[in-house]
Amino acid sequence: MRKKIVAGNWKMNKTLPEAQTLLAEIDSFIQLNSPKCEVIVGIPFIYLENAKAKHKNLQVYSEDISEHRSGAYTGEISAEMLTSIHVDGSIVGHSERRQYHKETDEQIGAKVKIALDNGLTPIFCNGELLEERKAGKHFEVVKRQTEIALFNLTAEEIVKVVIAYEPVWAIGTGETATPEQAQEIHAYIRSLIADKYGKEVADSVSILYGGSVKPDNAKEIFSKPDVDGGLIGGASLNVKDFGSLINTYKEI
Numbered sequence: 001m002r003k004k005i006v007a008g009n010w011k012m013n014k015t016l017p018e019a020q021t022l023l024a025e026i027d028s029f030i031q032l033n034s035p036k037c038e039v040i041v042g043i044p045f046i047y048l049e050n051a052k053a054k055h056k057n058l059q060v061y062s063e064d065i066s067e068h069r070s071g072a073y074t075g076e077i078s079a080e081m082l083t084s085i086h087v088d089g090s091i092v093g094h095s096e097r098r099q100y101h102k103e104t105d106e107q108i109g110a111k112v113k114i115a116l117d118n119g120l121t122p123i124f125c126n127g128e129l130l131e132e133r134k135a136g137k138h139f140e141v142v143k144r145q146t147e148i149a150l151f152n153l154t155a156e157e158i159v160k161v162v163i164a165y166e167p168v169w170a171i172g173t174g175e176t177a178t179p180e181q182a183q184e185i186h187a188y189i190r191s192l193i194a195d196k197y198g199k200e201v202a203d204s205v206s207i208l209y210g211g212s213v214k215p216d217n218a219k220e221i222f223s224k225p226d227v228d229g230g231l232i233g234g235a236s237l238n239v240k241d242f243g244s245l246i247n248t249y250k251e252i
């Protein structure tokens with residue numbers, strides 16, 4: 001049975017006091033509510049050390065990672081640095097990194113690999129732009145992104161990757177893919193993995209949906225058979241909404 005996961009991605013939000021308050025609230029929520037899914041918080045680099053030091057049981061992820069191991073890469077944060085402060089994983093290839101920092105599928109593949117090599121769980125993001133969806137190219141785009149970034153991995157490696165399908169047109173827009181659209185493309189991604197690595201491997205990879213998931217639409221989306229949870233932006237910024245999304249798994 002593959003893992004069900006509710007992961008937050010704070011993006012570039014929260015000051016240190018705000019971050020500390022929200023992390024403490026999420027930690028208490030988990031202790032009081034015994035979630036039926038894994039809970040992950042993806043937070044800005046500068047809060048990671050403090051978060052892991054204060055909340056040992058929280059799964060804390062960075063929002064990015066360097067594709068390089070070490071050296072003259074000013075401003076970059078390496079996998080080794082992250083593991084040295086006990087970070088659990090990294091979001092990799094988010095569409096905002098692809099769009100604003102021009103990250104390529106090849107670079108994203110290198111980031112996935114370096115995360116795995118250092119014992120960090122990568123949440124690998126894929127997903128099409130609005131114009132690609134309108135042109136009916138979403139399957140083709142997601143196939144290319146997935147194959148280039150992941151299909152050099154071994155079966156033992158790919159089962160450690162979490163995939164997050166995030167249609168770019170649904171991120172922060174209030175517009176979500178319908179549960180049927182999410183199911184269709186999640187099943188397609190799983191079929192790509194099955195064709196390359198076999199059904200058993202494909203069935204063990206968690207595929208999250210991201211894009212305007214809120215308490216009022218989560219149950220329908222998370223109930224689909226190939227949707228294993230969500231990568232949550234806006235609704236992960238307060239404990240009421242994030243907690244409600246986590247508790248959705250008690251109703252499914």
Ligand SMILES: O=C[C@H](O)COP(=O)(O)O
Pocket residue numbers: 009094166170171172173174210211212213231232233234235
């Ligand atoms: O990483 C999270 C996604 O970009 C979704 O963001 P959103 O829930 O604010 O639409």
